[in-house]
Amino acid sequence: MKYIYLVVIFISGILLASDVKPINNQLALKECGSCHFAYQPGLLPKRSWKKIISNLGNHFGTDASLDKKDEQMLLSYFIKNSSDNSNQYLSRVITRYTRADKTPMRITTGVVFRRAHDELRRSTFLRKSVGNPGNCIACHRTAKRGLYNEDYVRIPR
Amino acid sequence: MMKKSFIVLFVFAILANANGFNPQMQQYINQLKTQAQKSKSNFVDFSAKRGEQIFVSEHIGKRGKNISCSSCHSTNLRQIGKNVHTGKSIKPLSPLANAKRLSRVKDVKKWLRRNFNDVYKRQGTAIEKGDVLYYINSK
Numbered sequence: 001m002k003y004i005y006l007v008v009i010f011i012s013g014i015l016l017a018s019d020v021k022p023i024n025n026q027l028a029l030k031e032c033g034s035c036h037f038a039y040q041p042g043l044l045p046k047r048s049w050k051k052i053i054s055n056l057g058n059h060f061g062t063d064a065s066l067d068k069k070d071e072q073m074l075l076s077y078f079i080k081n082s083s084d085n086s087n088q089y090l091s092r093v094i095t096r097y098t099r100a101d102k103t104p105m106r107i108t109t110g111v112v113f114r115r116a117h118d119e120l121r122r123s124t125f126l127r128k129s130v131g132n133p134g135n136c137i138a139c140h141r142t143a144k145r146g147l148y149n150e151d152y153v154r155i156p157r
Numbered sequence: 158m159m160k161k162s163f164i165v166l167f168v169f170a171i172l173a174n175a176n177g178f179n180p181q182m183q184q185y186i187n188q189l190k191t192q193a194q195k196s197k198s199n200f201v202d203f204s205a206k207r208g209e210q211i212f213v214s215e216h217i218g219k220r221g222k223n224i225s226c227s228s229c230h231s232t233n234l235r236q237i238g239k240n241v242h243t244g245k246s247i248k249p250l251s252p253l254a255n256a257k258r259l260s261r262v263k264d265v266k267k268w269l270r271r272n273f274n275d276v277y278k279r280q281g282t283a284i285e286k287g288d289v290l291y292y293i294n295s296k
Contacts, residue, residue, distance in 0.1 A: 035243055036239055036244060036245050062275055063219065063270070063275050067263075067267075100246070117254055131243070131244030134243065135243070135245075
């Protein structure tokens with residue numbers, strides 16, 4: 001009987017494990033999430049986050065500036081949980097496949113993202129219900145929980 | 158008689174408050190007024206009408222394209238808007254539809270700084286900021 005409990009715990013552990021650690025920081029959820037899906041820090045290496053967060057005044061063409069204190073707090077959270085500081089599955093894959101001499105500025109242009117989405121047409125990403133490739137949550141309905149497994153994908157029309 | 162006038166006063170107080178700012182915000186508005194008076198000696202008060210012009214008029218923004226505040230926030234501030242760059246929905250700007258709006262000075266300053274930059278490629282003047290806040294608050 002004990003054995004069955006262990007098996008159940010083991011299996012549910014596998015099913016519930018996230019691919020990247022979900023965001024557990026109110027500042028990050030608020031500041032990143034007010035304009036776009038709040039990407040988990042574990043989706044890029046720390047050198048990328050340093051570059052992105054130190055240039056929020058010109059964030060992909062938009063002013064996303066914060067006061068210095070919030071910027072520092074955000075940066076330390078993102079560094080602490082960056083892909084190269086995380087042991088979760090997807091973070092490890094991203095760290096391994098990102099060239100050490102490159103500092104990617106977008107999750108969607110990385111090798112891992114492109115390989116994982118190579119069966120999709122560009123027009124699918126651009127349809128109205130999705131908008132752009134960076135809108136993870138449009139198809140990955142469990143993205144907030146850090147679950148990007150294909151089983152949870154539903155592409156809207 | 159006494160009771161009646163109290164009730165009337167009470168109702169007026171609620172109505173006045175509904176269109177006013179919270180104490181923290183009122184203090185910020187007063188700061189803007191002081192600045193406005195310094196820059197323009199005949200300044201009387203901010204104007205929601207001027208604020209509307211600032212809000213709906215299009216300008217060449219930070220990205221080099223025509224944009225206005227209403228590009229993302231729409232012209233009905235009680236409705237949900239949409240970020241034109243990311244597609245993410247934006248909760249209503251009107252404090253009547255979304256009580257969190259115009260409630261925290263830190264957030265208000267942050268968004269005025271960012272969004273004037275995105276739409277006007279510069280910071281707003283004290284008069285412009287006050288006008289826009291009056292406009293949003295009136296909707």
